[in-house]
Amino acid sequence: MGRAGLLLRLAWRNLWRNARRTVILLLAVTLGVAAMVFAAAFSRGMVVAMVDDAIDHLPGHVQIHAPGYRDDPAAEHRFPYPQGRLRAVLDGPLVAAWAARVRVPVVVASEYDTAGVTLLGVEPRREAALAYLGRASVDGRPLADANDAGLLIGRRLAERLDTVRGRRVVITAQGADGALADRGFRVVGLFRSPWSSEEKGIALTGLATAQRLLRLPGEVNEVAVRAADPERLEALVAALRAAAPELEVADWRTLSPLTHAGQQLYSQFTWVWYLVVFLGMAFGLVNTLLMAVLERTREFGLFLALGMRPRWILGQVWFEALLVLVLGLAAGNGLALALARALGEVDVSAFAAGAELAGLAQRIPLIIHGGDLALANGLVLALGLAAALYPAWRAARLAPVRALRRN
Amino acid sequence: MPLWTLILVLLAFPAAAEPDAAAIVRAAIEHYRGKTSWMRLEMVVNRPDWERRLRLEAWTQGLDRSLVRVLAPRKDAGNATLLVGDAMWMYNPRVNRVIRIPASMMNQSWMGSDFSNADIARSDDLIDQYEHRLLGVERVDGHRAWRIRSIPHEDAPVVWGFEDSLIRDDYVILEHTYHDQAGVLVRRLTAREIGELDGRPYALRERMERLDKPGHWTEVHILEARFDRPLPAGLFTLANLRNPRP
Numbered sequence: 001m002g003r004a005g006l007l008l009r010l011a012w013r014n015l016w017r018n019a020r021r022t023v024i025l026l027l028a029v030t031l032g033v034a035a036m037v038f039a040a041a042f043s044r045g046m047v048v049a050m051v052d053d054a055i056d057h058l059p060g061h062v063q064i065h066a067p068g069y070r071d072d073p074a075a076e077h078r079f080p081y082p083q084g085r086l087r088a089v090l091d092g093p094l095v096a097a098w099a100a101r102v103r104v105p106v107v108v109a110s111e112y113d114t115a116g117v118t119l120l121g122v123e124p125r126r127e128a129a130l131a132y133l134g135r136a137s138v139d140g141r142p143l144a145d146a147n148d149a150g151l152l153i154g155r156r157l158a159e160r161l162d163t164v165r166g167r168r169v170v171i172t173a174q175g176a177d178g179a180l181a182d183r184g185f186r187v188v189g190l191f192r193s194p195w196s197s198e199e200k201g202i203a204l205t206g207l208a209t210a211q212r213l214l215r216l217p218g219e220v221n222e223v224a225v226r227a228a229d230p231e232r233l234e235a236l237v238a239a240l241r242a243a244a245p246e247l248e249v250a251d252w253r254t255l256s257p258l259t260h261a262g263q264q265l266y267s268q269f270t271w272v273w274y275l276v277v278f279l280g281m282a283f284g285l286v287n288t289l290l291m292a293v294l295e296r297t298r299e300f301g302l303f304l305a306l307g308m309r310p311r312w313i314l315g316q317v318w319f320e321a322l323l324v325l326v327l328g329l330a331a332g333n334g335l336a337l338a339l340a341r342a343l344g345e346v347d348v349s350a351f352a353a354g355a356e357l358a359g360l361a362q363r364i365p366l367i368i369h370g371g372d373l374a375l376a377n378g379l380v381l382a383l384g385l386a387a388a389l390y391p392a393w394r395a396a397r398l399a400p401v402r403a404l405r406r407n
Numbered sequence: 408m409p410l411w412t413l414i415l416v417l418l419a420f421p422a423a424a425e426p427d428a429a430a431i432v433r434a435a436i437e438h439y440r441g442k443t444s445w446m447r448l449e450m451v452v453n454r455p456d457w458e459r460r461l462r463l464e465a466w467t468q469g470l471d472r473s474l475v476r477v478l479a480p481r482k483d484a485g486n487a488t489l490l491v492g493d494a495m496w497m498y499n500p501r502v503n504r505v506i507r508i509p510a511s512m513m514n515q516s517w518m519g520s521d522f523s524n525a526d527i528a529r530s531d532d533l534i535d536q537y538e539h540r541l542l543g544v545e546r547v548d549g550h551r552a553w554r555i556r557s558i559p560h561e562d563a564p565v566v567w568g569f570e571d572s573l574i575r576d577d578y579v580i581l582e583h584t585y586h587d588q589a590g591v592l593v594r595r596l597t598a599r600e601i602g603e604l605d606g607r608p609y610a611l612r613e614r615m616e617r618l619d620k621p622g623h624w625t626e627v628h629i630l631e632a633r634f635d636r637p638l639p640a641g642l643f644t645l646a647n648l649r650n651p652r653p
Contacts, residue, residue: 107511111566111587112619114514149562167588170564172510180493180510182564 007312011319018292022324025288029328030335032281033380037336039273040372042346045365047266054259055252057195059131060098060224061233063255064240065248069221075104075176078219085243094236096228099126099134100220102210106173108153108203110161117157117201119171121210121220124148130226133191133198140165140189148206150188154199158190165190171203175215183213270372274379281380282387289321289391300395301403310396317395321388329377340366428539428555431574436470436534438578438607441634443468447478448629452520455622459519470534472643473527476651477518486518488527489648495528498648505649521594521615521625529564536563537570548601551576567593577608592618604632 015022055061064086069077081100082090090098102121107114120133124143127134143152151169153161163169168184175181185205193199211217227236233251240249253260293300300313345365444467452459462479477486485500495508513525537557545552552575559565568588573581579601585594594617598610609629616624641647 105511107514109514109566111568111585111593116511163588168559168561168566170566172513172564174510180513182510182513183562184559184564184566186561 003312004315007315008319008323010316011323014292014296014316015320015323018295021288021292025284025324026328026331028281028284029324029380029384030331032277033329033332033376034335034339036274036277036376036380037333037368037373038339038366039277040270040376041336041340041366041368042364043266043270043273044369044372045345045367047263048367049364050262050266051252051259054256055226055230056132057193057198058224058252058256059133059226060252061227061230062225062237062240062249062251064223064225064244065221065250067246067248070248070250073103073105073221075102075174075181075214075216075221076178078102078176078216078221079244079247081218081220082223086240086247089239089243090223090225092239094228094239095225097126097129097226098223099123099130100207100223101127102207102214102216102219103221104173104210104214106171106203108157108161109170109172110163110167112162113160115157115160115200117153117203119173119210120202120204121207121214122146122204123207130224132193132195133202133204136191136193138189138191140187142189143204143206146207147209148188149185149209150205151185152189152191152204153187154202155190155192156196156199157201157203158187160200163187171213173214175213176219177215179215181214274376278380278383282383285321285324285384286387286391289317289388290394292320293317293391293395296395297398297403300398301400304398304400305404313398314392314396317392318385318388321385321392325381325384329380333373333377337368340368426553428541428553429534431541431553431578432537432539432555432557432572433534435572435574435578435580439580439609440467440470441607443636443638444632444634445636445638446629446632448627450518450520451626451628453622453624453626461518466638466642468638468643474643474648475527483518487648487651488517489643489645490528491643493528495524496645496648503649505645521617521623525564532563532565533557533570536560536565542571545573547573547575547581552581575608579608579610581610594618599626604629605634607634 064079066077066079082098089095099122101123102119104119106117106119108117108119109115122134122143123146124134125145138152139155140152141150143150151171153169158164161169165187168186170182170184172180172182185203191199191204207220211219225236225240227233237249237251303313304310343366345363347363444465446463446465448463448465450461450463452461460480461477461483463475464478465473465475467473471490471492473488473490475488477483485498487498489496489498495513496505497508498505508524508528513528514523516522517524517527537559540556540558542554542556545554552573555572555574556569557572558569559567567585568590569586570583571586572583575581579598580596581598581601583596584592587593594615596613596615598613600610600612602609602611604611609632612626612628614624614626639652641652
């Protein structure tokens with residue numbers, strides 16, 4: 001058995017000389033690490049859910065518009081329904097789903113009130129594969145096809161307009177030619193959405209119906225695209241730009257900068273959380289080790305008097321810290337993983353309004369990511385050992401005579 | 408009543424039968440506007456705690472051209488509205504600007520009254536956006552009066568479930584009511600004084616009120632009118648809206 005083995009054995013025995021203290025310290029490390037890993041899983045889940053949600057409602061990873069539309073979303077900023085090369089890319093392997101739509105601001109009026117909303121002319125079959133609203137649960141009937149002349153509005157919009165399913169409302173808009181475009185629509189269904197802005201501010205009808213109303217034959221204002229591989233948006237954006245150089249192609253980071261900023265913020269925040277938990281843990285560790293060193297002053301004095309090198313004393317204390325950290329990390333990771341597996345996801349729908357305000361989803365999956373795990377463990381181990389250096393150094397620097405004389 | 412309308416009505420219907428409801432509505436609106444018209448009128452906007460009086464001058468030509476100018480009070484004088492077809496412009500002399508009323512503002516109140524911009528702009532919609540049905544014939548002040556129900560077409564830009572009008576046999580509209588789609592009466596236009604204007608029977612005083620908002624009504628009182636006189640060329644133009652020629 002080498003010198004390290006001896007020191008390790010001494011450290012192990014010393015740990016259990018005061019079992020209660022060690023258990024408390026272990027518990028602190030375990031809980032600290034578990035909190036770090038769990039928080040990382042929650043934070044990652046939150047970001048993933050937030051981005052997924054945003055893409056479901058935006059919708060799509062990438063959107064195509066005519067130049068000028070994003071600054072002034074008017075009917076006149078339109079382009080032909082995808083065909084030729086653009087259609088080939090959209091139907092190609094880079095794209096999971098796409099939908100073309102008419103999307104314009106309109107005023108919807110009932111007998112009692114009016115509201116400004118966004119009118120979407122959609123192809124129901126394509127929307128269902130792409131966006132939340134294409135699949136939203138509808139009280140009444142959903143849209144059948146692009147020629148459907150019925151109107152779907154959100155539940156809250158219906159409340160505001162004091163109208164019900166089966167009644168007619170009037171939609172007034174500016175047509176693509178700049179002239180007034182209006183007609184009556186029968187409300188065939190009311191949809192629900194976890195995003196109240198959608199329930200208050202969106203009306204859907206068939207694409208062809210909207211094109212007739214706004215005098216946009218065969219034209220659309222927007223194509224939304226869901227990527228086959230969300231991690232490789234650049235390739236998709238480049239392919240779409242090459243296929244339609246006259247149009248504006250933008251990915252969700254550009255279209256929803258707030259979501260992108262949120263994603264960045266939460267990743268940064270994980271670091272802050274790590275640091276806070278670690279600081280608490282480090283003080284416990286250093287304090288306990290200092291205590292142990294103090295109690296064993298006479299013992300260390302004896303070791304030194306018998307000829308043990310100060311380096312070894314340092315190693316002994318350091319090994320103690322290492323043992324505590326390794327045991328605590330193992331237990332902490334186990335606890336966090338078990339908890340994450342048992343919960344699966346966190347339901348925050350009780351705080352739906354607040355969650356919506358923060359742009360968060362209502363169900364947050366807990367995602368254990370290898371990188372997060374390695375980072376938390378590595379951080380605790382490295383910084384923990386660094387922090388343990390101070391008590392170890394104190395023990396190693398004792399003067400044997402003075403140490404032996406102390407009670 | 409214009410002669411050709413009379414001929415049309417007579418041709419379309421055997422003497423014994425009542426005339427067609429749509430023809431009555433058309434005749435009433437044409438009677439109301441004339442081929443051309445010029446009027447001076449007073450508009451009173453009443454609210455539960457205040458009242459506003461405006462003096463207006465208005466010109467119309469056919470069914471789709473109108474110009475309205477505010478004469479008094481001084482702070483509003485010079486404000487003007489021009490309608491050509493579906494398009495509507497307003498001129499405000501204080502900012503010296505002509506604003507085209509966008510689609511989004513068509514449902515808003517016209518000059519703070521109980522008429523919406525759409526009411527002003529779409530006065531002729533009643534003719535072809537609805538299905539008209541004769542509900543019955545009544546006797547009012549020694550006249551026969553037709554009660555007609557107008558139901559908007561499925562895709563007509565009309566929010567009402569139906570509108571009922573009571574039209575006297577000399578084509579004066581006595582009452583026009585707006586019902587929501589459950590049949591509840593929401594808005595009502597009533598002729599409160601009928602007399603003669605420039606030789607034709609006419610509603611001199613009309614009131615528009617909302618039944619869901621008690622105390623909210625607007626009354627239009629016609630002071631003076633001329634019908635079917637030639638109007639100066641260039642009256643219904645943006646240039647004239649901004650710089651009125653006397």
